[in-house]
Amino acid sequence: MIPAAFDYVRAESAEEAISLIGQHGDEAKFIAGGHSLLPMMKLRLAQPSVLIDIGRLSDLSYIRDGGDHIAIGAMTRHMDVETSDLLEQHVPLLAHAAGHVGDPQVRHRGTIGGSIAHADPASDLPATTLALGATYIAQGPNGTREIAASDFYQTFFESALNADEVLTEIRVPKMNGAGWSFQKFNRRAQDWAIVGVAAWRNGDQAGVGLVNMGATPVLATSVAAAIAGGASVAEAAEQAAADADPQADLNASVEYRQHLARVLTRRALETASA
Amino acid sequence: MEITVTVNGTPQTHDVEPRLLLVQYIREVVGLTGTNIGCDTSSCGACSLHLNGEAVKSCTVLAVQADGQDIRTIEGMAAADGTLHPMQQAFMENHGLQCGYCTPGMVMAATSLLQENPNPTEEDVRLGLEGNLCRCTGYHNIVKSVLAAASANA
Ligand SMILES: Cc1cc2nc3c(=O)[nH]c(=O)nc-3n(C[C@H](O)[C@H](O)[C@H](O)COP(=O)(O)OP(=O)(O)OC[C@H]3O[C@@H](n4cnc5c(N)ncnc54)[C@H](O)[C@@H]3O)c2cc1C
Ligand code: FES
Ligand code: FES
Numbered sequence: 001m002i003p004a005a006f007d008y009v010r011a012e013s014a015e016e017a018i019s020l021i022g023q024h025g026d027e028a029k030f031i032a033g034g035h036s037l038l039p040m041m042k043l044r045l046a047q048p049s050v051l052i053d054i055g056r057l058s059d060l061s062y063i064r065d066g067g068d069h070i071a072i073g074a075m076t077r078h079m080d081v082e083t084s085d086l087l088e089q090h091v092p093l094l095a096h097a098a099g100h101v102g103d104p105q106v107r108h109r110g111t112i113g114g115s116i117a118h119a120d121p122a123s124d125l126p127a128t129t130l131a132l133g134a135t136y137i138a139q140g141p142n143g144t145r146e147i148a149a150s151d152f153y154q155t156f157f158e159s160a161l162n163a164d165e166v167l168t169e170i171r172v173p174k175m176n177g178a179g180w181s182f183q184k185f186n187r188r189a190q191d192w193a194i195v196g197v198a199a200w201r202n203g204d205q206a207g208v209g210l211v212n213m214g215a216t217p218v219l220a221t222s223v224a225a226a227i228a229g230g231a232s233v234a235e236a237a238e239q240a241a242a243d244a245d246p247q248a249d250l251n252a253s254v255e256y257r258q259h260l261a262r263v264l265t266r267r268a269l270e271t272a273s274a
Numbered sequence: 275m276e277i278t279v280t281v282n283g284t285p286q287t288h289d290v291e292p293r294l295l296l297v298q299y300i301r302e303v304v305g306l307t308g309t310n311i312g313c314d315t316s317s318c319g320a321c322s323l324h325l326n327g328e329a330v331k332s333c334t335v336l337a338v339q340a341d342g343q344d345i346r347t348i349e350g351m352a353a354a355d356g357t358l359h360p361m362q363q364a365f366m367e368n369h370g371l372q373c374g375y376c377t378p379g380m381v382m383a384a385t386s387l388l389q390e391n392p393n394p395t396e397e398d399v400r401l402g403l404e405g406n407l408c409r410c411t412g413y414h415n416i417v418k419s420v421l422a423a424a425s426a427n428a
Contacts, residue, residue, distance in 0.1 A: 001314050008275060008292035008338050031339075038334050039316055051292065055339060079328075083390075103405025104390075105319060105383065108328045109335065189404035190317070 074113025131209030237266035282350030319406030329386035370419030372410035
């Protein structure tokens, strides 16, 4: 399968990428690792006429201690997130979730920024960073702005990012020793989650993000509220599907997805509470 | 667009269409057909090769994205005198292949895995090769081969 023809330009800086996309307009797209975009282009589900390659912006590939948070450059690959000592120490849930993305070859190419900008509700890192209360940094022609993960996801493959903005950084609060668990349910190795749950807990505070439970990654606020109100893990997990509006597909009916969300949330919170 | 890449130590310069996939470039332009195409949808790993020393699926990389980078394919694994790479030797000794279609991708993924984790457990090997499918389902001996190569290295 061969993508439709396009022109290719490589950006040397975020500023250049933004100015290039300004010149080329709607027909242009950024390419980072290409591991969501190229499969879509090969199926002709996407047919940009210009690709602006931001994959060489190595100054956007970093993992730094930002005091109360860890700052991750958008171009950081899944493999580097998975194996980062800094994340292992301060945000182990994210490092662990990154290790569940696809397979090693995919993790050698795909980036955290691409994963978030793509806004696929079935992806692991959008729901995980949402559960962790992350903030995303976007750079556009008029400077940079911060977008809370909870305001970012609009619907399938659509986010608050403007077409002429580059996602540059993901800021994830340190977990400060909170318990955590990432539960991914799929039938075959390497597959996407049929349902996934990213959860952390610190005393009566908890955060739960759901993968593939609707048109966007879902923050299960009812579960966190139940934990804050003193509910047991089993009681709180009963609320897991309350904030979600899942769809049926070849893998699962709506009811099955809701059931999985409750079971996986219970397992995740049991581990996070231990 | 003109690209220059190093393939198995030899610099190559070609004018390519931006939409040319890296696997097509390697097979059809450079003429090295050891890298196979299985699924063409990033699932099977038959097209795995090393880009800057790490295994990637070359059906999901554009040739232009590899411009200026270092590529190694299965043809670049054996020494110049024909001595097999230890991983190839281990596959041969442990019957790690049946029809052989998945084998180049398996060898490239397995060598990349051992660079990252020189002493893997059996489970590490199985997880590390989750992106590679064997239609002959010879996984048992593939895992055995990789573990043998790891202990030969140690
Ligand atoms: C076989 C396979 C299995 C996979 N399995 C999983 C899985 O189990 N779980 C999972 O979560 N993911 C999975 N993925 C997807 C993988 O995580 C992708 O790497 C990721 O979704 C996209 O990252 P990328 O860098 O490749 O982005 P690209 O494909 O390059 O880009 C994706 C989209 O985001 C835009 N974009 C990229 N970067 C930026 C930026 N910095 N600023 C603005 N826009 C940007 C692009 O324009 C494009 O529209 C899988 C992929 C494959 C091929
Ligand atoms: S041909 Fe590339 S993964 Fe199957
Ligand atoms: S040996 Fe035949 S596909 Fe693996």
